[in-house]
Amino acid sequence: MTAAVDHTPGRPATPAWLVVAEQELRDLWLAGRGLSLTLAFSVLLSVTTYLVATNRGLNFLEQREAVNLTLQIAVAVGALLVLLGGGDAISGERERGTLETILLTPAPRRALVVGKAVAAFSLWLAAFAVSVPYVWFIGRGVGVVGVALVSGFIVGGLLALFLAGLGLFVSALAGSNRLSLSIGLFALLALFAPTQMPTAAQHGWAGDLLLRIDPLTSGLHYLGKLIVDAHSAGADASWLIAPVVAALLVPALALGVSGRLSLRRPEHA
Amino acid sequence: MTAAVATRGLTKSYGPLLAVEPLDLELEAGVVLGFLGPNGAGKTTVIRMVTTIVRPSGGSFTVAGLPDSRPAEIRRRIGVLPESAGYPEAQTGEEFLRYHGRLYGLPRGGAKAAARRLLVEVGLGERASSLVSTYSRGMRQRLGIARALVNDPQVVFLDEPTLGLDPAGQRQVLVLVAGIARERGATVLLSTHLLVEVEEVCDQVLILNRGRVVANGTVAEVARRAAAPRRARVQVPPGLRDRAKAALADTDRLRIDEVENRPDELELTIAAGIDPELEAADALRRLLAADVPVLGFTLEGGRLSDAFLAMTEAG
Numbered sequence: 001m002t003a004a005v006d007h008t009p010g011r012p013a014t015p016a017w018l019v020v021a022e023q024e025l026r027d028l029w030l031a032g033r034g035l036s037l038t039l040a041f042s043v044l045l046s047v048t049t050y051l052v053a054t055n056r057g058l059n060f061l062e063q064r065e066a067v068n069l070t071l072q073i074a075v076a077v078g079a080l081l082v083l084l085g086g087g088d089a090i091s092g093e094r095e096r097g098t099l100e101t102i103l104l105t106p107a108p109r110r111a112l113v114v115g116k117a118v119a120a121f122s123l124w125l126a127a128f129a130v131s132v133p134y135v136w137f138i139g140r141g142v143g144v145v146g147v148a149l150v151s152g153f154i155v156g157g158l159l160a161l162f163l164a165g166l167g168l169f170v171s172a173l174a175g176s177n178r179l180s181l182s183i184g185l186f187a188l189l190a191l192f193a194p195t196q197m198p199t200a201a202q203h204g205w206a207g208d209l210l211l212r213i214d215p216l217t218s219g220l221h222y223l224g225k226l227i228v229d230a231h232s233a234g235a236d237a238s239w240l241i242a243p244v245v246a247a248l249l250v251p252a253l254a255l256g257v258s259g260r261l262s263l264r265r266p267e268h269a
Numbered sequence: 270m271t272a273a274v275a276t277r278g279l280t281k282s283y284g285p286l287l288a289v290e291p292l293d294l295e296l297e298a299g300v301v302l303g304f305l306g307p308n309g310a311g312k313t314t315v316i317r318m319v320t321t322i323v324r325p326s327g328g329s330f331t332v333a334g335l336p337d338s339r340p341a342e343i344r345r346r347i348g349v350l351p352e353s354a355g356y357p358e359a360q361t362g363e364e365f366l367r368y369h370g371r372l373y374g375l376p377r378g379g380a381k382a383a384a385r386r387l388l389v390e391v392g393l394g395e396r397a398s399s400l401v402s403t404y405s406r407g408m409r410q411r412l413g414i415a416r417a418l419v420n421d422p423q424v425v426f427l428d429e430p431t432l433g434l435d436p437a438g439q440r441q442v443l444v445l446v447a448g449i450a451r452e453r454g455a456t457v458l459l460s461t462h463l464l465v466e467v468e469e470v471c472d473q474v475l476i477l478n479r480g481r482v483v484a485n486g487t488v489a490e491v492a493r494r495a496a497a498p499r500r501a502r503v504q505v506p507p508g509l510r511d512r513a514k515a516a517l518a519d520t521d522r523l524r525i526d527e528v529e530n531r532p533d534e535l536e537l538t539i540a541a542g543i544d545p546e547l548e549a550a551d552a553l554r555r556l557l558a559a560d561v562p563v564l565g566f567t568l569e570g571g572r573l574s575d576a577f578l579a580m581t582e583a584g
Contacts, residue, residue, distance in 0.1 A: 013376035023368045031359035097355025101416065103322055105372040106345040263322065 016107035020115025067139040078127030085120035086167020087184035124160035158243040165251030215246035273456035278328035303471035348417035352428040358402035373420040387415040407438030499545035504565030516559035
């Protein structure tokens, strides 16, 4: 039995966040639900694409609108997957009894959160990758595919960062996994709620403000301006303020609470 | 010599509930400490405090010479098998250990080598590539012990490592525990309910009851100090047993029982709180004074289980 570990503090061979991220990605994509969720998403996208294409044939949807709708579905479902991934990341480990052994390692708490965020974010990348051929198929011939993919990747990426942070923030603080996922889903529904407002209400100053401060609706609105209305990227950049702020602020909050990661179950056996 | 674990007034409360009363403890390096106490005594809370998982409400501690203000460095030097630890079902045993090795800063190759070596050490070498979900409870506990050793720790905390194991599994785990101290020279704090095995494996014992230390010392010291009843056997000529009983009967410090099918023996139970050696000597004097030849006299050793029950039931 030989001493294998240098006990002097210093940089580990690989940064701890990268070690965590590698393992989380392996758990998610090789042994976990990543592939099955992506498969389910591709089935959903196939169905919606078929419906959109059919409607386009009947002139119910313009081709640009069809691309926008497909991309919005990709962003919405990707956001949901990221939120679920983040929401389960810490409270799930706590519930399965595996968090304590992780917390007992010298890896910084912040590194654990970053590593888990990377894994949650990968769900968005997979959702986006799946949506690419569908967007290309629907948008071919009208010169919108490039803009749609680039803007969709950026906006979706910002929203995925925001929701990964939100999921991890709630997961770090929630007393149970069920509570964490419930709060996350409720928050997602609340974020989507402004899209269900009557058109007239959306055009008033209050509706406009609500759409702008909600990162999800403002991001989707920006996509619509670029893809459907063919505006330039800079013309409506103000709609990106909320997604950018949320993508920076909420993950920072999640990192902030990472120092307080605990088992949360007082036991005195 | 720096204590492997030292606490000063370490305390923990959850709201109005005082889970651990101010605890002063000093554990020398290389010692195997049996950490005993009934359920709810505060053992797990103490372990979680000194392993930096739970923040104490008061007091201070050092582990491997490091103060509690340096938790990350403490974690680098300790190995812990938590009570009721969970295991990732979708990982193999080797993958689990490799991951933890890398979290302790081992390079990829080093973590792999350490994982394989430790799996062999705990008897799981042939199951290294099996998913943890296929492991029995005993195998999981051994995997947990391997995980606790992945950073070659100076101090190892094992919280109920034999919980839920059959006798064979308990034996395997205790052999491993003994090996950790003997071969690695690590200090071991073993929380368990297996008192007989503690007597075999541990150098020292600490008994905690309702968050308070009620005994601390070597197994023999604790057993002797305990206010537990002790027994002695006296062998006299068969025809003199009644006279022996009469000679010993004039004290309430002894209970005298005849031994079934042994007409030449009496069993003496020395009341709790009485010094057993002095009382035995006094009994011998009275027998000799009554002209009863004593053919044999055996004072049974104080048992840790008796001490444990006496100390924890009294609390």
